[in-house]
Amino acid sequence: MEPILRIENVSFSYKINEKTTVSVLKDVSFSVFPGEYVAIIGHNGSGKSTLSKHLNGILTPESGDVWVHNLNTKELINKREIRKAVGMVFQHPDNQIVATIVEEDVAFGLENIGVPRDEMQKRIDDALNVVKMSEFRKRPPHHLSGGQKQRVAIAGVLAMHPDCIVFDEATSMLDSFGRKEVFQLMRKMNSMGMTIITVTHRMSEAAEANRIIVVEDGKIVMDGAPYEIFKYKEKLEQLQLDIPTISQLAEIIHNHHSDFSKDMIHEDELINEVKRLTNGISEKVRYAES
């Protein structure tokens, strides 16, 4: 299978002024394949947003290459195709809303790429439907909650029919309800076949991905399945990263009851483990009573 994204030996520095540059990405290479759900984690300032912005050509490498399908992000002529293929959702929903009516906001990107009127209407309807915002289509976005605004921003990206969406801390400004809405949407879109890349500080969100990439000081230091990555608790601590709350909780219980498995990262695994052991207890009680 051909990768959607190929990041090859990418280095990048910000130029602060004539004399000063800040080197951020240092020889980064990885590929992302269609249908993957990738979480990028790393502590503040490690270079995650800079890396994300390379994935659809907002930034281009100082050295090395980023290929979207087989289009190099450095070639200006590829810019439009690349923006169509890889959508971005950022942290602040307010900065992404451009129109005064929800459906006009979703239409904005489509107008830019010259989608015909009737096709545009269908795409807007479908996108608002997926994010469950159809009933708000005539409303002004600034009256919506943060989570609803973020869903409108996602609809705008979805309507472009991208192959891949990159979320850069897209849930971090939202309350727990809004976070859940956006997060469930990521899973839904991934189950519809879309490639999802999410930059997150929340290990419980990263645990939902199929793959986690850990960035430290502009380099990839770990890349693997969530179960594998979260086994390295001490290494993650050195990188100022946690393991998911569920894993922490399981470890605490395990330290008191060694029967209780500590190798888990998801809520349903914790619930099943509690059920397994409490069933065992009720079995024993029943046995003792009979």
Ligand SMILES: Nc1ncnc2c1ncn2[C@@H]1O[C@H](COP(=O)(O)OP(=O)(O)OP(=O)(O)O)[C@@H](O)[C@H]1O
């Ligand atoms: N526009 C810019 N100009 C100069 N330096 C920048 C710019 N944007 C980011 N940096 C610097 O580049 C480094 C990496 O920043 P980046 O935003 O990519 O990190 P991050 O991992 O996304 O951080 P956070 O977790 O806080 O979002 C930091 O040292 C930051 O100060």
Ligand SMILES: [Mg+2]
């Ligand atoms: Mg960032």
